[in-house]
Amino acid sequence: MSSCVKRFGRSCASLVSKRGLSTSCIQKDAAVVAENGVKSLNLYSAINQALHIALDTDPRAYVFGEDVGFGGVFRCTTGLADRFGRSRVFNTPLCEQGIVGFGIGLAAMGNRAIAEIQFADYIFPAFDQIVNEAAKFRYRSGNQFNCGGLTIRTPYGAVGHGGHYHSQSPEAFFCHVPGIKVVIPRSPKQAKGLLLSCIRDPNPIVFFEPKWLYRLAVEDVPEDDYMLPLSEAEVIRQGCDITLVGWGAQLSIMEQACLDAEKEGISCELIDLKTLIPWDKETVEASVKKTGRLLISHEAPVTGGFGAEISASIIERCFSRLEAPVARVCGLDTPFPLVFEPFYMPTKNKILDAIKSTVNY
Structure with missing residues (x-):
């Protein structure tokens, strides 16, 4: 299994996607030096840079997981073991429950435990450790103990040829659990700043990394140490007819x-x-009160997806302002397909049709 997963990871690393990206996400692979203390980085390089900073600035920080010692299947941990040593960056057995369990103990002793689950599809053996141990550690001890130094990194989502065991988006499972945070970046600059915030946050966090963008999303990323605030949504495009989340x-x-x-x-x-x-309900609520319409899109199946929670909350808060039903454009309620992936995915055309249908309701 290990060799199979490694081969799949290498093929993912060399993937050239046909999926369109905005002008800020031009396909490149190498980091290019830019001006004013920034570099043009792809997403995996930005994550690698964040991990270097985390280990360099905190001697209590450790990175561990399957194959992280040689850089990992997506190369996010490249160079870490050589620089910081095998006692701080080390491989683990293929046992996700053990990886997270070890991370909980390490964090409970006052360390910064940065655990990697090789694919989000394989996080489920660690589900009990995350939801019944990490999430409840502080609560059950009456705040005498905690494992707030735990960050679980894992690649998630579609990749173009992953099928049902390497393409899933399981974020909604963990959004149901009080005591942990769930964070997902959209770009290299966001990934670096959000990951550093997660590592230094006093709560256990699951950090999902969109593997499709590891080498496709490129933007100028500050070289220095910076953090971006958690639980603050960002309006990245202003509009007045419909809100998209x-x-x-x-x-x-x-x-x-x-x-x-x-x-x-x-x-x-x-x-x-x-x-x-x-999540930042206030920002979404303010936008919907302005536009009167809401559309939510995610790769996970529509039933029980986190879009349903957003929809319910906004209907409660903005019912009198809504001019159309809340629209959701999501994955299908099926196992993630292989050859039929284009039919499964929430594409640009599906979203455009939903926008027009909602606006013309």
Whole structure:
């Protein structure tokens, strides 16, 4: 199994996607030196840079997981073991429950435990450790103990050829659990700043990394140490006719739909949620009260997806302002397919159709 997973990871690393991206996400692979203390980085390089900073600035920080010692299947941990030593960056057995359990203990002793689950699809053996141990550690001890130094990194979502065991988006499972935070970046700059915030946050966090964007999303990233606030959504495009909410890789698809909608005279406001739990209801509510309409898009199946929670909350808060039912453009209620992935995914055209249908309701 290990060799199979490694081969899959290498093929993912060399993937050249046909999926469109915004002008800020041009396909490149190498970091290019830019001016004013920034570098043009892809997403995996930005994560690698964040991990270097985390280990360099805190001697209590440790990185561990399957194959992280040689850089990992997506190369996010490249160079860490050589620089910081095998006692701080080390491989673990293929046992996700053991990885997270070890991380809980390490964090409970006052360390910064940065655990990697090789694919989010394989996080489920660690589900009990995350939801029954990490999430409840502080509560059950009456705040005498905690494992707030635990960050669980894991690649999630579609990748173009992953099928049902390497393409899932399980974020909604963890949004149901009080005591942990769930964070998903959309771009390299966001990934670096949010990951450093997660590592230094006093709560256990699951940090989902959109694997589709590891080498495709490129932007100028500050070289220095910086953090971005958690639980603050960002309005990345202003509009007045409809509000669109998403996270991770789906933001680039939604942005394309917004551009096409603009050609037809529809003004879309686009919001990146970034932190799913606890999520920024106020920013979304303010936008919906302005536009009167809401569309949510994510790769996970529509039933029980986190879009349903957003929809319910906004209906409670903005019922009198809504001019149309809340729309959701999501994955299908099926196992993630292989050859039929294009039919499963929430594409630009699906989102555009939903925008027009909602605006013309």
